[in-house]
Amino acid sequence: MKFLKSGLAVAMAAFMGLAASQASAADVELAKNLRIVIGSKSTGGDTYQNSAIVAQALADKLGINVKVDAVGSSAAFKTLRRISNGSTIMIFHDQSYLGYLYGVKGYFNIFEDFTVGPTVAINPGNSYLVPKSSPYQSIEDIIQACASDKKIRVAIQPGGVSEIGFSALKNAIKLRYPGKEANLVAVNTGSQSDKNQLLFDGQADLINGSVQANEQYTQLPAEDQKAMRFVWLTARPETIKQTKPEGFGDTSQEHLLDFVSPKASVTQDGEKDFTFDKEFFFIYNKKMDPAIVDALDEALGEIYAEGKIQETQKKSFFIPNFKPSAEAAAYLKDKMGQYEVIIDSIK
Amino acid sequence: MEFLSYLSPMFFALVGFGVIVGIIFGAIPGMTATMAVAVCLPMTYALDLINGLALLLGLYVGGISGGLVPAILLKIPGTPSSITTTFDGYPMTQKGEGERALKTGITASLFGGIFSAVILFLFAPSLADFAIKFSYVEKFLIILFALTVIASLSRNLLLGIFSGVLGVWFSLIGSYDISYGGNGEYRLMTDAMVPYLESGFSLLPVLIGLFGLGTIMQEAEKGIREEVGKGKKLDLNGGTPFSFSVFKGEMINLIRSSSLGTFVGMLPGVGGSAASVLSYTQQKNFSKHPEKLGKGAPEGVIASEAANNGLTGGALIPLLSLGIPGDSTTAVLIGAFTLQGIQLGPLFIGNNLDTWNTMMVALLFANLVMFFVMFFAIRTIVKVITIPKYLLYPGIIMMCVVGAYAINFGIMFDVWTLLFFGLFGYLGQKVGLEVAPFIIGFILGKQAEVYFVKSLESFGSLTIFFTKSPIAMVLWVLILISVVFSIYGMIKQKKNNNKHA
Incomplete structure (x- = not known):
């Protein structure tokens, strides 16, 4: 008898559950x-x-x-x-x-x-950074270095978001100084940790990073081997303007805007700046x-x-x-x- | 001492709960500490950062520690980092010293855990600075160093090395992943295999296939009649009972293994399994009785367990002082910080002293809870081996299958991988394949490749492996010593065997 009772209860619950799910399915079809x-x-x-x-x-x-x-x-x-x-x-x-x-x-x-x-x-947050002690103060300095036949090694993860900024930079050099784009060389690597490591080892001059992962490194004193500096944020200026005024970590929104177009300019087609x-x-x-x-x-x-x-x-x-x-x-x-x-x- | 106000009963209850759930995850073959943390991560949304971290750190310590239970009692490593625990733990169980092995392992785990937590607390920022001295080249050499364990683990040197190389080969099947900086091209397979193998074989199904399923198949071959017919009852305490005197003379082993665990843990990308593998090799090399290792020597269990718990504090070093996870579990832990909007990086500790201090309390408390829960639950846990195998093994197979299916969120091919490697391990051993070197090759192969190729890409010359830095040279010396010791040990053993013959 007890078994029968519990069996009935289970059946009832199952039925009710089914009915409830059908009702909600009809409402939102999800x-x-x-x-x-x-x-x-x-x-x-x-x-x-x-x-x-x-x-x-x-x-x-x-x-x-x-x-x-x-x-x-x-x-x-x-x-x-x-x-x-x-x-x-x-x-x-x-x-x-x-x-x-x-x-x-x-x-x-x-x-x-x-x-x-x-x-x-x-x-x-997609960004590009150099060591704090780097001679390159801005993304324009990097472009000029390539134009004057200096090799610039850029640590990226190939095949996507990490590479698109690199491609845009190469394209900009090609547009402004045709033939010099070969001086911008990709160093293919994996995680953010690997990209940072290449910068610490002196195996890259520029790395792809992010405001979130790298901002604290930019706050370190220049003599620290780990210290970095932003030179370019690929975001649109209007996007950065929507962040909180205090920005991220110890970098204010105003300071972040220094690394975004038009201040950090990487041309897309000779007229407008590339943004991502x-x-x-x-x-x-x-x-x-x-x-x-x-x-x-x-x-x-x-x-x-x-x-x-x-x-x-x-x-x-x-x-x-x-x-x-x-x-x-x-x-x-x-x-x-x-x-x-x-x-x-x-x- | 403002952080003391964060230490509520809830905080300690969450650590304790985390440890217990973690132990269960770690003890079930196919479920890992990483999984435990990943599964419980969404639970932390409802908690604040401190309590969320309390739960996750409890899970981490519990998950890493729980792996020793099936490793010792059933010869199935509960987690990849407890592989080397099986080498001596299981033979001890066979001698009726299961409880002794477990208690030895748990005590060593406690030591390793506390040791690494103290190191983390005292030296995290300076050790992180040391860790970044390890570039691709040094990381490759660390992996190579860990691979030398193959020589000392092999029963037959040639077959052992062959098995290790075969393991490396299997690990390279799949694409040269762009997330490691590769070119994304597929290798070592046909087009028809691409849908299944583009990411290669998953580690966990391979591991539990070889160790779990392979072992069960071997047992099944013996049949259950023997066990029932003879009325043989597995002895729980037949051998030497546990006493803390087992640690007498093992202080160096404990410290060396815990240090190695902490050290490997703090190198991002080298992986947790390398820690216990390395310390086991070193114990074998420096042991007064290397011939006893692999046959039920408590020192082997000590080396392995001190190292894999030493990993916990070690892997947190780069996480908290560089914002970079040291192993797969701490990679999941990052989620807890980012979801709470806390920035990890070189300034984390200084900017979040209260969080840092409470994390240290959680870590220490988790290790203590782990010790007391496991130490006193052992009498019950150890009874697992008295369950008749015809009941126990189907249950284990079920857990292995569930674990394999769940590890990558429901990929059926992982279950086939489990079965394939179960069969492969079973048949392979019949023709002389050595499972331990194979799996070590498999675990370390992929990283070895990436670091080797990246070193060459960066520096363009093979000589860089020798000349990159003083650290590289020291590593070469260690590699050489390890190889020489292994060969010497093997020759000595051969001579002894000949004498006995």
């Missing part, structure tokens, strides 16, 4: 458990951090479970390709198309193979129901309208940047087109 795979394997990096903020906001807004899995780009694209019911979506940044432009294996044209969703934030904002956006399976795309756009629109997520993002040095799917896709496609020209020009 899975009760949403998995967000990200293009990075690190849970300490900006992609995870930004995705976690957005995931939490979505979970609160929609009353669903949202889990962020740091699976890495290759596994994320593979998973996304397989699952079209909207239970798994992806968040990544410009690397997703830059990898394709640079011909890195495991990357695809996301605009053809997937559906590009809304943008949510910018990491404005690392933007985070959603990517969906191509066959995913457009109603889900709309539902997520709507939910995010409401989240951003409420204004709370912006505070959380800014606290972590992200610039809120919500654009609904259609607008975001068009914008990012144009952005990709511009970078394609740069990459092609220095091939």
